[in-house]
Amino acid sequence: MKEKVLKLKENALEEVKKLSKEADVLNCKAKYLGKKSELNEFLSSLKELSVDEKKVMGPLLNQTKKELEEAFSQKLEEINNQVSYDFDETLPIYVETGSMHPITLVIKEMTDIMKKMGFTVVSGPEMEEEYYNFEALNIPKDHPARDMQDTYYLSNGKLLRTHTSPNQVRAMQKYGAPLKVCAPGRVFRNEDMDANHDTTFFQLEGMVIDKGISISNLIYVMRSLLSETFKKEVKVRLRPGFFPFTEPSFELDCSCLICGGKGCPTCKNSGWLEFCGCGMIHPNVLRESGIDPDEYTGFAFGFGVTRIAMMKYKIGDIRVLNSGDVRSLQEFEIE
Ligand code: DAH
Numbered sequence: 001m002k003e004k005v006l007k008l009k010e011n012a013l014e015e016v017k018k019l020s021k022e023a024d025v026l027n028c029k030a031k032y033l034g035k036k037s038e039l040n041e042f043l044s045s046l047k048e049l050s051v052d053e054k055k056v057m058g059p060l061l062n063q064t065k066k067e068l069e070e071a072f073s074q075k076l077e078e079i080n081n082q083v084s085y086d087f088d089e090t091l092p093i094y095v096e097t098g099s100m101h102p103i104t105l106v107i108k109e110m111t112d113i114m115k116k117m118g119f120t121v122v123s124g125p126e127m128e129e130e131y132y133n134f135e136a137l138n139i140p141k142d143h144p145a146r147d148m149q150d151t152y153y154l155s156n157g158k159l160l161r162t163h164t165s166p167n168q169v170r171a172m173q174k175y176g177a178p179l180k181v182c183a184p185g186r187v188f189r190n191e192d193m194d195a196n197h198d199t200t201f202f203q204l205e206g207m208v209i210d211k212g213i214s215i216s217n218l219i220y221v222m223r224s225l226l227s228e229t230f231k232k233e234v235k236v237r238l239r240p241g242f243f244p245f246t247e248p249s250f251e252l253d254c255s256c257l258i259c260g261g262k263g264c265p266t267c268k269n270s271g272w273l274e275f276c277g278c279g280m281i282h283p284n285v286l287r288e289s290g291i292d293p294d295e296y297t298g299f300a301f302g303f304g305v306t307r308i309a310m311m312k313y314k315i316g317d318i319r320v321l322n323s324g325d326v327r328s329l330q331e332f333e334i335e
Contacts, residue, residue: 001042001053001057002056002057002060004038004042005039005042005057005060005061005064008032008038008039008064009064009067009068012028012032012068012071013067013068013071015028016028016029016071016072016075017075019075020079021079022076022079022080025072025075025076025079026076028072029068029072032068033065033068033069033072039061039064039065039068042057042061043061043065046058046061099329099330101321101329102309102312102313102315102321102329103202103305103306103309103321105309106229106305106308106309106312107184107202107204107305109229110184110204110225110229110303110305110308111182111184111204113225113228113229114182114206114225117221117224117225118180119180119181119182119206120180120181120182121181121182121183121184122167122170122171122181122182122183123167123183123184123185124161124164124166124167124170124183124185125161126160126161126185126186126187126188127154127158127159127160127161128158128159128160128161128166129158129159130157130158130159132161132166132169132170133151133159133161133162133163133165133166134146136166136169136285136288136289137165137166137168137169137244137245137285138244138245138282138284138285138288139244139245143244145243145244149162149163149189150162150189150190151188151189151190152188152190160187160188161185161187161188162187162188162189163187163203163205163302164183164184164185164187164203164204164205164302165205165245165300165302167181167183167185167205168181168183168205168207168245168281168285168289168300169285169288169289171183171207172209172285172286172289172290172291173289173290176290176291177209177210177291177295177296177298178209178210178211178296179207179208179209179210179298180207180208180209180210181206181207182204182205182206182207183204183205183206184202184203184204184205184305185202185203185205186200186201186202187200187201187202187203188200189201193319195316195317195318195319196318197318198306198318198319198321198322200322201304201305201306201318202304202305202306202309203302203303203304203305203306204302204303204305205300205301205302205303206221206225206300206301206302206303207281207298207299207300207301208221208298208299208300209281209286209291209296209297209298210296210297210298211295211296211297212297213280213296213297213298213299214280214297215238215248215280215299217299218278218279218280218299218301219236219238221299222236222252222278222301223235223236226254226275229308229312230257230312232257234254234255234257235254235255235261236252236253236254236255236275237252237253237272238250238251238252238253238278239251239252239253241277241279243277243279244282245279245281245282245285245300246277246278246279246280246281246282246299246300247279247280247282247283248279248280249277249278249279250277250278250279251274251275251276251277252275252276252277252278252301253272253273253274253275254272254273254275255271255272255273256270256271256272256273257273257311259271275303276301276302276303276304277301277302278299278300278301278302279299279300279301280297280298280299281297281298281299281300286298306318306321309321
């Protein structure tokens with residue numbers, strides 16, 4: 001019997017060595033260790049043996065069973081490990097990562113700078129009431145300034161805001177004075193589209209109201225904000241302008257970002273780039289929003305964020321920005 005058991009073990013080990021499929025190993029295991037296996041029969045017949053024989057055969061059978069079990073599980077593990085080699089670890093891994101939209105980046109960068117200067121970021125609805133977009137900003141019905149800001153009038157009596165300036169009024173009414181807020185956002189106009197004009201673009205409004213605020217505060221804030229945004233010292237200058245909601249009103253120019261003021265094709269040899277509208281908040285606007293113009297003064301400005309993004313990332317055609325084409329995003333030099 002001892003010989004038979006040893007032979008059985010030898011055969012089983014020999015057989016399992018040659019197998020390479022999981023199913024075959026499991027079948028082989030059933031053959032040698034299953035209920036109907038020869039080994040099991042030997043184990044059942046132990047009780048019929050004499051005490052001395054039991055002393056020899058008992059340990060031998062148990063040891064054989066253990067060794068075979070180990071051989072089978074080792075083989076199964078070997079096969080399972082081999083399966084993982086089907087995965088080619090040498091293949092290059094290509095992970096497509098997204099990137100932020102240039103306008104999102106510029107808004108984030110500029111509002112971060114403004115937050116450090118003490119501004120609070122506010123927002124208002126894109127579908128705006130005529131009152132906030134025009135009347136409260138000293139632009140009554142039939143005022144010629146409405147012509148330049150023609151927009152989409154909706155059937156619910158509202159309109160798509162033409163600028164971020166309505167946020168000035170909303171903030172003044174909500175928080176009162178003193179106040180230091182900025183409001184980035186999307187604006188809309190009835191516009192013929194070309195490389196420089198789109199019906200949908202972005203602005204960033206800024207406003208400071210306190211006792212004794214003057215034009216020099218406006219110049220200082222604008223110069224600091226633009227220098228930080230473009231990461232270089234810039235000069236600013238004011239030219240007279242007209243906006244119904246500021247008095248006096250200005251057009252703000254910034255020293256050319258390309259030539260630094262010497263004159264180049266970008267600035268049409270003037271050394272200056274036209275940047276944004278600004279001015280001292282009109283007393284009518286302050287009064288309309290519940291702030292006493294004899295006690296408080298303030299300045300406001302409105303940037304074209306879309307233009308800044310185009311300059312910063314050298315984007316030649318404004319229409320790319322609203323195209324939703326991810327390939328175009330990958331082209332910009334965004335660090
Ligand atoms: N809202 C004006 C526009 O879209 C820009 C502007 C001018 C904003 C003067 C201001 C400002 O806050 O004071 O054309």
